[in-house]
Each structure stands twice: as structure tokens, then as C-alpha cells.
Amino acid sequence: MGTGGWAYFPVESGSRLQAYSRAFNFVEVNSTFYEYPDPEQLELWRRTVPSSFTFSVRCHQDLTHRIGLKPISEAYQVLNQMINYCNILRAPFLVFETPATYTLTDQVVEDAQAFFSSSNLRGVRLIWENRAPMTSKAQSMMQNSNIVHSVDLSRQEPLFASDVLYTRLFGKGKHNIYQFSDEELEEIAHKVLNSKAKTVALSYHGVRMNTDALRFNSYLATGSFPSITRLTGVAAAKAALAEDAKFPASRQALVEDQGWKIFDATSGKRLRLSEWLVQIPDKVYDSVDDVVEALGENQ
Numbered sequence: 001m002g003t004g005g006w007a008y009f010p011v012e013s014g015s016r017l018q019a020y021s022r023a024f025n026f027v028e029v030n031s032t033f034y035e036y037p038d039p040e041q042l043e044l045w046r047r048t049v050p051s052s053f054t055f056s057v058r059c060h061q062d063l064t065h066r067i068g069l070k071p072i073s074e075a076y077q078v079l080n081q082m083i084n085y086c087n088i089l090r091a092p093f094l095v096f097e098t099p100a101t102y103t104l105t106d107q108v109v110e111d112a113q114a115f116f117s118s119s120n121l122r123g124v125r126l127i128w129e130n131r132a133p134m135t136s137k138a139q140s141m142m143q144n145s146n147i148v149h150s151v152d153l154s155r156q157e158p159l160f161a162s163d164v165l166y167t168r169l170f171g172k173g174k175h176n177i178y179q180f181s182d183e184e185l186e187e188i189a190h191k192v193l194n195s196k197a198k199t200v201a202l203s204y205h206g207v208r209m210n211t212d213a214l215r216f217n218s219y220l221a222t223g224s225f226p227s228i229t230r231l232t233g234v235a236a237a238k239a240a241l242a243e244d245a246k247f248p249a250s251r252q253a254l255v256e257d258q259g260w261k262i263f264d265a266t267s268g269k270r271l272r273l274s275e276w277l278v279q280i281p282d283k284v285y286d287s288v289d290d291v292v293e294a295l296g297e298n299q
Helices: 016-023 039-048 061-067 073-089 106-117 136-144 182-193 209-222 233-242 251-258 288-297
Strands: 026-029 054-058 093-098 125-130 164-169 199-204 262-266 269-272
Touching (some): 026 199, 039 073, 073 093, 073 106, 106 136, 125 164, 164 182, 182 199, 199 209, 233 251, 233 262
Parallel strands (some): 026 054, 054 093
Antiparallel strands (some): 262 269
């Protein structure tokens, strides 16, 4: 369990990856989607973490967004580079994320089948998150090719069972602007613990991914969720708004821009900020203090 990268993991000094590996036992390397790092850099990453730590590699966008999964030399070249990265990191998984525009027509599926069947994966398992609608032909091809169907488990479940459950967790917000509630994390845990998969990999990708993953980890270990905010009640709501709320702002704008955040309403109860913001008067607010005053009158 971990997140999509360690670049945003908070550290005061020293190696960010090393600090990350003390908190989590898994990471999905996202930088390989945008660039081709030097193999020496990957060797350093592998030496930085414990031997039990697991990497997965996200496939470069050249293959998934530009070339396509086709049996042509350029596609094989990119795939081989990604497999090399996996081998250096001892990463068991290579993650394909194809966009909604990558429509699974019969020809696309046939090309993908030919591409995968003629590739030397060298023991690496393919994970595919397809953001276009799945077709029965594509599903059959994936199953026959032993490819894992990756979905956001907070939104849906894989279309077919596998010995590996791999989920990339963004949540139910706009893009990755989201924070999971206790109830949502509990539901994810229920799905994970009741799956028949032998291996489960959870990769959190929201703007609060480190906090979400740590809370999930705490829940699995103790059966309860830790506090999120140092303060509670209106003071906690104020702190959340003060982070980045822009004024003047209408109530609706505040709900849309700030409502995704989770805060401690009491010492034992966490709420989504939108649950309080929808209760304040429908008007334009000039400052955080104006909103806080309205919140205080409605609690």
C-alpha cells in the first residue's frame, strides 16, 4: 500500500524516498509516464529502500497515449525500456493507463493482442487501467493474456477476478481533487479484505494521498481512524478554508472548491466540509472570517 510517487511526501531533511519507505511498503513510480530516467537513478532508488519494499512502474505515455498498443517496432522499444526499469527496481507490475480517447474497437483489441502475445515481459505482470468503456472482446483478450484490470475501487470493481487486485485510487471528485472520508476508506477495506486476490496493491493518487493512505493503514492495523486536523469543530473548518480559499466567494463556489476536504467536526467524528458549507446562507462571502461566523451560527 502506498501512493503514486514520493515527491510530495513531507520530510524535513534527508532522502524523501527513504522516509517514504518507512511509512509505506509500496509505491507506483509515476515519473516514468513523463520521462525516461537514467537506469543508474533507478538503481539508486532500489538501494535506498528495504529489500521488502515493492515498486510498480507506470508505462510511458509514448506507448499508451501516442503510439498505441500495436505490434510495431517503436511500441516494442518503449515496452522493452519499461520492462528494463521494472527489472532494475524488481517491480512486479507495469501499469498501462490509456485515456478515454483510446477506444477499444475490434482492431485496437486485435492489435493489442498481437502486441502482448509477441512481447517478452520477463516475468513482469501487466496492469491495465482503461478509461474508455470496456468491451467484451477487450475483456476476453485481457483475461486470456493474464492482464489485471485496474479500476478505482472507490468507484467500481474490476470486471473480472484475478489473483492480483490493483487499484489506483482518485476518489469521487474532479480529477484528483479529493479526500476520502472514513466511511469510504472503510468500504475500500471491505472490498480488499473480501477479495479472493492473493496480492493487493493500493495506490492513492488524490491531493491528500499521503494522509489518505496513512489513515487507511491505521484503520487496517487498529480498526479505527486517526484524527485529520489538530483542531475540531469550527476552528478546524476555518483552518481548512484558510489553506487556499479565494475571496470573495459565493456559497456555491465554496462548496465546489473547498467542500471536498475532510475535517474533525468533533474528536471522534470527521465530516466533509461541504456538509457544513451547504448550511450557511446563500450569499457572497468576503473572507474566511465571514464564513466562520456563518458556520458558528449554524452549528
